[in-house]
Amino acid sequence: MQKFQSVRGMHDILPEEIPQWREVEETFRRVCARANFQEIRTPVLEHTELFSRASGESSDVVVTKQMYSFEGLDGDSYTLRPEGTASVVRSYLQHDLSIKYGQISKLFYIFPIFRYEAPGAGRYRQHHQCGIELLGAEGPTADAEVLALARDFLNELGVFPTLKLNTLGTRESRRAYVESLRAHLAPNRDNLSDDSKRRFELNPLRIFDSKDPRDHEALVGAPSLLDHVRAHDAESSEHFDTLCGLLGELEIPFEIDHNLVRGFDYYSRTAFEWVSDKLGSQSTVLGGGRYDGLVEELGGNKPVPGIGFGCGIERLLLVRAASEAAPIEAERLTAFIVALGDAAKAAAPRLARTIRQNGISCDYDLKGRAFRKQMDETNRSKARFALIIGDDELAQNTVALKDLDEGTQTNLSLTEACEFMKK
Secondary structure (H helix, E strand, O other): OOOOOOOOOOOOOOHHHHHHHHHHHHHHHHHHHHOOOEEOOOOOEEEHHHHHHHHOOOOHHHHOOOOOEEEOOOOOEEEEOOOOHHHHHHHHHHOOHHHHOOOOEEEEEEEEEEOOOOOEOOEOOEEEEEEEEEEOOOOHHHHHHHHHHHHHHHHHOOOOOEEEEEEOOOHHHHHHHHHHHHHHHHHHHHHOOHHHHHHHHHOHHHHHHOOOHHHHHHHOOOOOHHHHHHHHOHHHHHHHHHHHHHHHHOOOOOEEOOOOOOOOOOOEEEEEEEEOOOOOOOOEEEEEEEOOOHHHHOOOOOOOOEEEEEEEHHHHHHHHHOOOOOOOOOOOOOEEEEEOOHHHHHHHHHHHHHHHHOOOOEEEOOOOOOHHHHHHHHHHHOOOEEEEEOHHHHHHOEEEEEEOOOOEEEEEEHHHHHHHHHO
16 A cells, blocks of 8 residues: 655654744744734735736746646636745735734734745745734834844844845846846856856846856856945935944844845845855845835835845754754653553543643543553653552542652642642
């Protein structure tokens, strides 16, 4: 008979892994709540056009067919969510959140993302992402708010990557730079990697993301986007300089990376990544930027500035594990009931329910096993206490409470035992 396996690029999250996932999710929710961000949840399935329009025709997600898209029974094209921002902006517009929550909307999410790309360390075809979107504020103070939240989130998990920062200018000011970059690359176009030959026509900025040595060689001496912005886009240049000053005041160290671009066409002005040296080439832990034209692109009737970030949880956990951060242990089971005799085994479910109603975690044998097997199961469960009951304990309305750490045993009423285990 066929043994089914998970789909390539997908993965199970097993019970022993859940504590570290919960720690990441709870830390993110806590940090977001402190900054007055509210959680939003969007469907995993959206109309394909939402993502193709948002990401841009030159993005890798669209061009290299990384989207899981299919034709529905109604003839429309649908796609499993390949990124978070477009879905959140769609919801923001559909539900008039600017009216409901005020001119500035501060939203966060934790949900799965789907991309058909080569699986690797911390990179899956279904991965999980936490992120924020701040809509309605255009100044560098909003950028600093987002970056400060990201820094606090990572640091509270014991992860201390390096912040890389750049400005992409506006779409309008960037057009002239793209042409000058093409002119620089043109003499070496035939020597570019296949991916970069494609990017040369669609969006040569993405060649900066290449890991291929041929592309690195071709980029030597390329014009600097930041220098271009400073010379031709005074507002973006001032925005960037003010942000750098604010980060200094917030004591958030950063490095300016002239080659930093982002994978979607909707980004403008501020672009950033937190990078780590713990995972080799897969160095980005968290990344994002400003997307001031996206709301209009997705049907908004007026400009709404926005900035946000996304953080892949799988990769973050790998970086955390390699960063000598304190290990996250599963919450320990408090009590395991060991029942001797038929009457005690029949009473075990009622005792377990009473103990659980007192806020104490408790388990018991469900197979009617002998005393030794039940004690083996107690030890395997790593419970702190064994609650031993037999005919004598039932007659006296008591339990024998054995502290498995200390090796001591005491006879107590169930009420006394519950109070003792709560200490």
